[in-house]
Structures are given as structure tokens and as C-alpha cells.
Amino acid sequence: KGDLYVDLGKTEGLLPKKEQIPRESYRSGDQLRAYVLEVRRTIRGPQVILSRTAPEFLVRLFELEVPEIRQGLVNVLGAARDPGERAKIAVLSTAKDVDPVGACGGMKGSRVQSVVRELRGEKVDIVPYSEDVRTFLVNALAPAVVDRVEVDAARHTLLAVVPDDQLSLGIGKRGQNVRLAAQLTGWKLDI
Numbered sequence: 001k002g003d004l005y006v007d008l009g010k011t012e013g014l015l016p017k018k019e020q021i022p023r024e025s026y027r028s029g030d031q032l033r034a035y036v037l038e039v040r041r042t043i044r045g046p047q048v049i050l051s052r053t054a055p056e057f058l059v060r061l062f063e064l065e066v067p068e069i070r071q072g073l074v075n076v077l078g079a080a081r082d083p084g085e086r087a088k089i090a091v092l093s094t095a096k097d098v099d100p101v102g103a104c105g106g107m108k109g110s111r112v113q114s115v116v117r118e119l120r121g122e123k124v125d126i127v128p129y130s131e132d133v134r135t136f137l138v139n140a141l142a143p144a145v146v147d148r149v150e151v152d153a154a155r156h157t158l159l160a161v162v163p164d165d166q167l168s169l170g171i172g173k174r175g176q177n178v179r180l181a182a183q184l185t186g187w188k189l190d191i
Contacts (some may be wrong), residue, residue, distance in 0.1 A: 006034070011046055019051035022084040024120055033118060035060060055079035058087050061118055065111045068103040075100075077129045080183035086172075087122055088140060088180045092129040101126045127184065133158065137189070140181035144170035157188040167191065 002017035004026055015034060026032065034050035035057035041047075051057060058079045068074040078090040091100035104126045105112050112124055130136040134149040137158050144166045150159040162170045170191045171178050182189040 006050060008048060011048060013048040013050045015050040015052065019053050021052050021120060024084070053081065053083035055081050058089060061115045062089065062104060065114050066104050068098055073098045074103050078184050080180040082176055082180060084120070084122055086176055086180060088125045088127055088184050090127045090129040090184055101128055133185065133187065137181065137185055140184050141170050141177065144177065155188070157190065158185070159190045162191060
């Protein structure tokens with residue numbers, strides 16, 4: 001059915017079809033990285049459920065590549081993914097002399113490119129986090145330019161007003177940019 005069984009040494013992992021990155025193919029003997037979603041107790045021992053599509057997988061890949069995250073100088077405060085297509089990750093620096101976006105990108109983008117290679121070409125946007133929801137939304141909708149943001153706290157909704165020539169960029173291909181920005185901010189979003 002498309003599910004994969006992965007040899008983890010003393011036990012076996014299951015990578016279900018729905019947790020695989022679309023259009024990704026695997027062969028016997030391939031090594032792969034995956035995120036442990038859950039461990040189920042079965043009669044035959046533990047069954048480890050793996051994922052390559054979970055947003056936490058993206059966060060863990062950045063933790064492996066970026067020493068500033070491991071040291072606690074940069075925090076990852078959210079991630080949103082459209083597996084195989086695009087992802088957004090929100091980062092915040094705990095040290096004022098560390099640029100969180102630059103640290104995650106690396107010299108000439110080397111760190112983020114390493115993550116992109118692992119995700120088989122999935123584009124990753126690194127978004128600076130802000131406590132101010134308006135600023136955070138403007139950052140999350142990049143590369144679109146946002147004129148203003150209206151907040152409806154009662155409905156937990158944001159309205160981003162963009163110039164006419166930026167509308168398609170703000171929405172993204174098949175609504176991808178606005179959907180990922182909404183997942184990242186945790187607010188309902190209209191453009």
C-alpha cells in the first residue's frame with residue numbers, strides 16, 4: 001500500500017504513505033531521516049511510527065544544522081509545511097547580537113540548503129518572529145508587501161491589505177503562501 005518498513009536496529013519503524021513526502025521514492029538499502037511521531041505497544045513489541053511530513057521534522061533538521069539553536073541562542077517558535085512544496089519556520093534570537101534568520105540561513109545559505117536537500121528541494125522560508133502579531137504577519141507573508149494589517153481579536157482573525165500587484169504573491173500558488181502564514185501565526189487570515 002506504499003507504507004515503508006525501516007530497520008532501526010533492534011526494532012522496526014513504519015513510515016506510512018501519508019507521512020512520506022509526495023513524489024519521493026525509496027529503495028531498499030537507502031538511509032533516511034525521519035521524525036518519531038509515536039511509539040505504539042503491540043503484542044510483538046514496540047512499533048515506531050515515523051514521519052517525514054511533520055512540521056517537527058523540519059524543526060529537528062534545523063536543530064541538527066544550526067549550532068545557535070542547539071546552544072539556545074536562537075529559538076524556533078513555529079513551523080508550517082506543505083510537504084514537498086514549501087515550508088515556513090519562525091525564529092527568534094535570545095541574544096541581541098545574533099541574527100536568527102542569518103544564523104539559520106548560514107554562510108551563503110549553506111545551512112538552509114542542507115535542510116532543503118534533505119527535504120528533496122522543498123523551499124524553506126525563514127521568518128523572523130515578533131510578539132506584535134501585525135509585524136509577525138507581515139514577516140510571514142513575505143515576499144508580498146503588506147500595506148496594513150487589521151486585527152479582529154474577538155474572532156481571532158487578521159486582515160492583510162496588500163497592493164493590487166502584490167495580491168497574487170501574497171496568496172501564493174493555490175493559496176499556499178496565505179495558508180502557511182495562517183498556520184505559522186495561528187490566526188485566521190484574509191488578504
